[in-house]
Every structure is written in structure tokens, then in C-alpha cells.
Amino acid sequence: MESIKKSCIFYGAVINPKSLQSFSVSPQCLLAVDAIGNIDWIVDDVEPHTLQDVLASKGCIESEVIALREGEFIIPGFIDTHTHAPQVPNMGTGGQYELLDWLENVTFPTEAKFSDVNFARETYTSVVRRVIDSGTTTCCYYGSLHLEATKILADIVYAFGQRAFVGKCNMNRHCPGHYIEPSFEDSVADTQTLISYIRSLSPQQDNSSQEPLVQPILTPRFAISCTDDLLSSLGNLASSDPKLRIQTHISENKSEISFTRELFPSASSYAGVYDMFGLLRQNTILAHAVHLTEDEIDLIKSKDAGISHCPTSNFNLSSGIAPVGVYLDKGIKVGLGTDVSGGFNVSILNAIQNASVAAKVCSLQTGNSGSESSSMSAIYANKQLSIPSLFYLATIGGAAVCGLENQVGSFATGKSFDALIVNVRDEAGNPTIWGLDDTNFTNLSIEDKKKHLEGWLERFLFCGDDRNIERVYVQGTFVGGRTFRR
Ligand SMILES: [Zn+2]
Secondary structure, eight states, X not given: OOOOOSOEEEEEEEXXXXXXXXXXXXXXXXXXEXXXXXXXXXXXXXXXXXHHHHHHHTTOTTSEEEEOOTTEXXXXXXXXXXXXXXXXXXXXXXXXXXXXHHIIIIIHHHHHGGGSHHHHHHHHHXXXXXXXXXXXXXXXXXXXXXXXXXXXXXXXXXXXXXXXXXXXXBOOSSSOTTXXXXXXXXXXHHHHHHHHHXXXXXXXXXXXXXXXXXXXXXXXXXXXXXXXXXXXXXXHHHHTOTTOEEEEEESOOHHHHHHHXXXXXXXXXXXXXXXXXXXXXXXEXXXXXXXXXXXXXXXXXXXXXXXXXXXXXXXXXXXXXOOHHHHHXXXXXXXXXXXBTTBSOSOHHHHHHHHHXXXXXXXXXXTOOSSOOSSTTOSSTTSOOOHHXXXXXXXXXXXXXXXXXXXXXXXXXXXXXXXXXXXXXXXGOOTTSOOOOOTTGGGSOHHXXXXXXXXXXHHHHHHOOGGGEEEEEETTEEEESTTOOO
């Protein structure tokens, strides 16, 4: 792994998400990263002829400056708030099923293979490489139910330098006999062992406010696959460890919801099941949330839990469309998830594209594509998602869902430099991006350059792929991308 051994300075275009409604575009930005990978300072508009003076004023005359070319720009790394590492080999298969049949016929047979640690090592090496090269700098991984295989996944993530949460699935009922945990006690014991193991990989530094790169996460697969005593033990574990994140599925599919209600008759709702066991809190990541009731939306908001919107998977498994705009209007934290292999692409770019389509379908169904809204307070419900909104969900939104909004998701002094260098020049080799036309570009005004950059960002979000992701940085370290040398 090539790393930045000393401070490093980037000079070129930087696009920085600010809110659901805006991002900043700086065509001539100077951004300095310190020796531990945090952003030291940012100067927004530096004319080439003043570059040396600005560097001198910062005491950085000797520093290495990486100058970007026209058609290259820096954005924060993407955050995938929901994916399943052992399902990557299944991508693009099983789309004829809905959730419960898909689990039985496609997912569980593949996940069961991860009892073989050699298979796990080989597969996860390829999986993590692909995820990083696709521009995901922070990833919430579900492993299989196996302790050893999930330790290997954490080892690989750590060795490759990605920021991640890694959990093993808790599942002790309603799973096939060959792929189920023998008891709730075994499930909890393995979970505790995994938590200690992952925390030993990169211990928290006492003097650092920053969290370790790789962290454990509680992963009750979903309510159906966990007995009451398992959920109750996991709730106790969570309450003794407030920083421990929790990830699970919620309200993805109508058959799943009815079965859950049957299994937990005393719970007020599906969300109520997790709440009843102490698993719904400010660092819980709920994947899907396609069919929540009003009461569940209010409960999730009151607990400040986050939602991982996985539109590709929701289309592919015919689950439905999550009303993301409603959640955003409520002020619920929302990020994007690929949900491989319910989703058929490891790239958050694909989630962005399908989130856009999903929101457009919502707006068409309600006849609300224009400026009217059903309620005066509705800003996002049943409307298209704008480019700033999509960019925000993929970056800051995901960071907030993970509880990392002060550390990653955008660029600011003191935050970690988790970033992508994007290249939309023809040389990147992606035929779907009508790339840079650099005739006269250098003579454009700053305002015109900003307009070009906005256009390139939109083309990248909708037509880009890993060929356009030249470099991937996590905590200031160059960890992947098209030009990464292994
Ligand atoms: Zn999932």
C-alpha cells in the first residue's frame, strides 16, 4: 500500500457537498492533508500565479503538490451504508424472486460456503478490492454467520485500508438446517468474540477523537431470523456498549412484514420489535424501510436511527419504493446502500442512479413532479431528488447514518481526507461519459469553469464507473482506484 508519509497538498478542482440542496464547486482549490491523513487547511480560490505565495504563507514551500489536470476533480469518498460481502458472487442472479424465496434459493446456499476459510479469504480479497476501487471509502459490511470467515473479512478490510463496519449475522431460526446458528448462546458468544477481535485490529488511541478505521457492528440479520432470547441478549450487549453500531433490515417486503408481525404479536410494529429489545437507537442502521407506517416513521425519528436506502435492491427484488422524501422531510438520517446482491452492483454510483429513478417514479405516481406539493411542509416527499440531494445522500447522509458525520462525508479542516480523484477525460476509457472538451477550457472565467464542473459531476454520477475513479484515499492514504498499483 502506498501511503502519504508526510503532509501532501492537492491543487485543482474540488466539489464538496454542503446540504441536501447545495454543494460547493472550487475550480482552483488548494487542499492540504497532514501526516496522519486529516485535512490541515483549505484555500478555495488560488490563481496559478499566486500558488507559490499561498504555499509560502502556509509555510509549505517544500511540500509535495499534486496538481490535478482539467477534467479531474476531487470529491469525498462514497459511503455504502448497507451491503453483504458474501453475496458479491451472486450479483446479477435471482432477480426472479421476492425476498423470502430469494434468501432460501440464492442467498443462504452461497453464504453457507463461507464455512470454508480458504474460500472466504479468496472471495473477500476480491470483494473488498472491488468495493474500494468503486469509490466506497466507508462500508457497512454484513458477513455470513461464521465467526472465522468474518474475522478474515475484517482482516482484509484492515489490510487494504478501507474504513468499515464489519458484523457477522445473528440468525438462529427460520434458516435452512445447513446454515443456522445452533443456539442463541453460540450466536452471542461468537458476536462477542468478533467484537473483541475487530477492536484489537486498530485500538482507539486515547489522545484521538477519531474512531478506528475498522469497527465491529451488531448484525441481527432481521427479526424473522432471531429468537426473542437472541434479540434480548443482543439488546443487553448493545446497552452495555453505547458506541457499538447496530445494523439490520426493516420492512423490505410485504410477506416479510406479515411474518414478522406473526412472530412478535406483542410488538406494536416491525420497528417496535427492534425497539422492544433495545436495538433501535441513534446508531442503528435500518436497511430498506420500504413500507413503514406513520407510527414507525415517528418511532424511528424519535430514536434518531438512520435509514439505508437501497433502491437497486428494492427494484430488483420487487420490494417496492422507499418514500425517501418523506423521511428527509421528517429529518430522519438517510444514506445509500448497494445491498449486494439484492442489488446488482457494488458501486454507490448505481445506487445514486436508481435513487434518482425511484424518486421520479414516486413523483410520477403522485402527479407531483412539478412545484406543487401535497403539504406546505413537504420539501422532498414525492419529488425528484436533485443532484445536490443525491450527492449528499451518497456522502454526508451516509456519514450521518454511520455516526461519522464529524469525521468523513465532506471536506473541512480537521476531518479525515477520505476522497476520490475522478477523471472524466476520454483517456479514462469509459465510453458512456462524453468527456472533457478541453478546447478553450483554460481561458474560461471561474464562473464558467464552475458550470462545467457541475456538468461533469452530473455526468459522472449518472454515467461514471470505476474507470473514472482514478485514485481512492482513506485517511489520507492512497488505497485504490484505476491507477493504484498492487
Ligand atoms: Zn441486505
